[in-house]
Amino acid sequence: MTKLLDQINHPHDLKRLDGEELETLCEEVRKEILATVSKNGGHLASNLGTVELTIALHFVFDLPRDKLIWDVGHQSYAHKLLTGRRNRFHTLRQYEGVSGFPKRDESPYDTFDSGHSGTSISAALGIAEAKRLKGEEGRPIAIIGDGSMTAGLAFEGLNQAGHIDQDLIVVLNDNEMSISRNVGALSSYLNRLMTGQFVNRFRDEMKDFLETIPSIGKSALRFAKKAEESLKGLLMPGLLFEELGMKYIGPIDGHRLDHLIENFQNINKLRGPFLVHVITKKGKGYGPSERNPSLYHSVPPFDIETGEIRKGQAPLPPTYTEVFGETLCTLAGENRRLIAITAAMQSGTGLEEFAIRFPDRFYDIGIAEQHAVTFAAGLALEGMKPVVAIYSTFLQRAYDQILQDVCLQNLPVVFALDRGGIVGEDGPTHHGLFDFSYLRHIPNLIVMVPKDEEEFRHMIKTAVDCPAPVAFRYPRSRGVGAKRSEILNSIEIGKGEVLREGKDVLIVAIGSTVYPSLRAAQRLEEIGIDAAIINSRFLKPLDGDLLCHWATRTGRVLTVEENVLMGGFGSAVLELFQEKNLLSIPVRRLGIPDCFIEHGPQSLLREKYGIDENGIFGEAKAMVEEWRSPSVRSNQAIASIVDLSHNPK
Numbered sequence: 289m290t291k292l293l294d295q296i297n298h299p300h301d302l303k304r305l306d307g308e309e310l311e312t313l314c315e316e317v318r319k320e321i322l323a324t325v326s327k328n329g330g331h332l333a334s335n336l337g338t339v340e341l342t343i344a345l346h347f348v349f350d351l352p353r354d355k356l357i358w359d360v361g362h363q364s365y366a367h368k369l370l371t372g373r374r375n376r377f378h379t380l381r382q383y384e385g386v387s388g389f390p391k392r393d394e395s396p397y398d399t400f401d402s403g404h405s406g407t408s409i410s411a412a413l414g415i416a417e418a419k420r421l422k423g424e425e426g427r428p429i430a431i432i433g434d435g436s437m438t439a440g441l442a443f444e445g446l447n448q449a450g451h452i453d454q455d456l457i458v459v460l461n462d463n464e465m466s467i468s469r470n471v472g473a474l475s476s477y478l479n480r481l482m483t484g485q486f487v488n489r490f491r492d493e494m495k496d497f498l499e500t501i502p503s504i505g506k507s508a509l510r511f512a513k514k515a516e517e518s519l520k521g522l523l524m525p526g527l528l529f530e531e532l533g534m535k536y537i538g539p540i541d542g543h544r545l546d547h548l549i550e551n552f553q554n555i556n557k558l559r560g561p562f563l564v565h566v567i568t569k570k571g572k573g574y575g576p577s578e579r580n581p582s583l584y585h586s587v588p589p590f591d592i593e594t595g596e597i598r599k600g601q602a603p604l605p606p607t608y609t610e611v612f613g614e615t616l617c618t619l620a621g622e623n624r625r626l627i628a629i630t631a632a633m634q635s636g637t638g639l640e641e642f643a644i645r646f647p648d649r650f651y652d653i654g655i656a657e658q659h660a661v662t663f664a665a666g667l668a669l670e671g672m673k674p675v676v677a678i679y680s681t682f683l684q685r686a687y688d689q690i691l692q693d694v695c696l697q698n699l700p701v702v703f704a705l706d707r708g709g710i711v712g713e714d715g716p717t718h719h720g721l722f723d724f725s726y727l728r729h730i731p732n733l734i735v736m737v738p739k740d741e742e743e744f745r746h747m748i749k750t751a752v753d754c755p756a757p758v759a760f761r762y763p764r765s766r767g768v769g770a771k772r773s774e775i776l777n778s779i780e781i782g783k784g785e786v787l788r789e790g791k792d793v794l795i796v797a798i799g800s801t802v803y804p805s806l807r808a809a810q811r812l813e814e815i816g817i818d819a820a821i822i823n824s825r826f827l828k829p830l831d832g833d834l835l836c837h838w839a840t841r842t843g844r845v846l847t848v849e850e851n852v853l854m855g856g857f858g859s860a861v862l863e864l865f866q867e868k869n870l871l872s873i874p875v876r877r878l879g880i881p882d883c884f885i886e887h888g889p890q891s892l893l894r895e896k897y898g899i900d901e902n903g904i905f906g907e908a909k910a911m912v913e914e915w916r917s918p919s920v921r922s923n924q925a926i927a928s929i930v931d932l933s934h935n936p937k
């Protein structure tokens with residue numbers, strides 16, 4: 289029973305509450321977030337840390353006329369609870385339920401869809417400018433974490449904000465954490481600001497003191513102000529932001545609701561660009577997440593009493609992420625030039641062990657994917673072997689750097705794309721469904737996709753041994769329990785493998801679709817259809833000879849991929865057949881259609897989009913049955929005559 293929260297359907301309802309009630313509301317919101325995330329999983333620590341901040345913003349500003357723009361958006365749960373989604377909150381991150389990120393479709397209070405770091409300031413500035421041009425009231429407020437502030441995009445936004453002097457509030461939510469501890473020079477700077485709090489206090493106390501001295505007080509005060517100006521760099525916190533043209537306010541204790549409200553009320557009376565530096569504790573109010581905010585950054589369901597994360601039946605096969613981390617450590621032990629780079633995802637990409645064992649060859653460069661890639665290019669230029677481990681969705685940011693700084697110069701950088709394919713509950717901002725399409729067309733780049741964790745180990749070795757740029761992409765899942773060999777071998781570049789011979793239809797699969805294709809083939813056999821299966825292994829270069837040979841032998845081809853169809857694997861096969869004059873062979877493609885995929889369990893979404901065993905079985909069966917039906921056969925015969933008449937060859 290949440291006494292106050294149940295009465296809040298709209299931010300205006302909250303404005304009726306007094307200070308004590310607002311404090312109670314904070315507790316209720318925290319409890320609700322904890323209860324729901326412990327059942328559904330989700331971003332716990334960031335949300336617990338921003339409860340007071342969210343309530344203060346809702347209390348002071350006039351939403352939705354004023355606009356809250358949440359950076360990344362993983363901290364927007366309290367906002368969702370206060371904006372009419374309380375009753376549906378138990379469906380958080382579930383299929384057709386409340387999204388874990390801001391979504392404009394979901395509520396008029398969600399200003400901007402987010403999921404990737406560093407976008408809030410630019411979006412807020414765009415909104416501010418549009419309002420100015422339209423002569424409309426309303427103030428955009430970007431809420432950005434200290435981790436996300438390391439993104440270059442955030443600074444591009446700040447650069448313009450300070451320059452055009454627009455009405456904009458940037459709330460810097462500083463908890464000293466990204467997912468792991470925040471890194472880099474900016475983080476050290478913010479740290480100095482926090483520890484510089486005493487300077488502020490000293491300044492205020494000195495002012496009070498000087499004012500009490502009757503005769504010399506005023507002139508002493510004037511002198512002190514002048515001195516303060518000239519000592520600005522030393523005494524004035526936030527100088528960096530001030531120099532960028534923002535008015536700096538802070539640091540403010542982000543768990544003192546009264547302080548937050550008072551400061552926001554004051555700022556609301558002023559105009560121009562402000563940077564409000566708020567200090568919060570990630571995971572606030574729940575022991576386990578306060579003690580280990582990284583672990584509870586994004587958690588699967590857990591037990592509230594003990595904080596224990598619910599595990600499946602042991603023993604389970606390792607995740608691809610674990611296999612990656614372990615194999616890279618083995619290879620780094622043999623190769624002193626091997627370097628691992630992560631963009632603020634040390635644990636997410638499985639590099640924790642690497643960081644401990646090879647600290648001087650490990651780089652967490654912050655949320656700066658573009659920099660990660662060009663930094664790797666520089667390392668490769670000097671003969672190092674950089675492995676850049678970035679989730680498929682976040683590497684989208686670095687397209688130009690992959691193309692221009694690595695592939696154009698044919699530098700041997702390895703790209704490890706974790707979370708390729710459907711990722712599940714994080715939804716459309718996080719699915720890795722575009723990488724086949726954004727990598728395939730880049731000259732010099734080799735792209736591999738493992739069918740299981742064992743093939744994956746050998747692919748990592750292949751990539752590290754290769755003197756050219758290589759990418760491999762792997763899913764967010766456990767392996768299939770494949771048998772493990774002791775020795776790591778390089779795979780011949782561009783060689784696919786025939787996993788099953790057959791004469792009625794060729795199913796060409798890649799990555800996560802290989803095993804479902806094999807299972808589908810078994811079921812097809814039971815109904816008298818003999819399917820051949822090829823594991824392509826390479827998205828690029830394709831094994832043209834193998835594919836053409838089996839396509840001709842079977843007479844019809846089904847491609848299956850966990851990627852958008854446009855520009856993906858099936859498209860590559862079609863292009864190959866066009867080049868080899870095999871377009872008379874019917875080809876169908878299974879993959880993701882031209883739309884953004886919602887959030888939900890991976891298995892459900894794979895089923896919905898027809899790329900699981902059932903979908904493959906159904907499509908292959910339909911292809912063969914159509915071919916076997918006499919009317920289709922005669923139509924095909926006519927079509928091929930027509931084709932021939934158009935093509936004298």
Ligand SMILES: Cc1ncc(C[n+]2csc(CCOP(=O)(O)OP(=O)(O)O)c2C)c(N)n1
Pocket residue numbers: 334360362363403404405432433434435436437463465466467570631632633655657682685
């Ligand atoms: C471009 C991009 N890279 C990586 C991520 C993964 N990611 C999600 S939240 C996060 C940490 C953000 O830290 P901060 O902004 O300080 O927020 P906090 O979680 O500490 O509240 C990271 C790295 C992302 N969302 N977007």
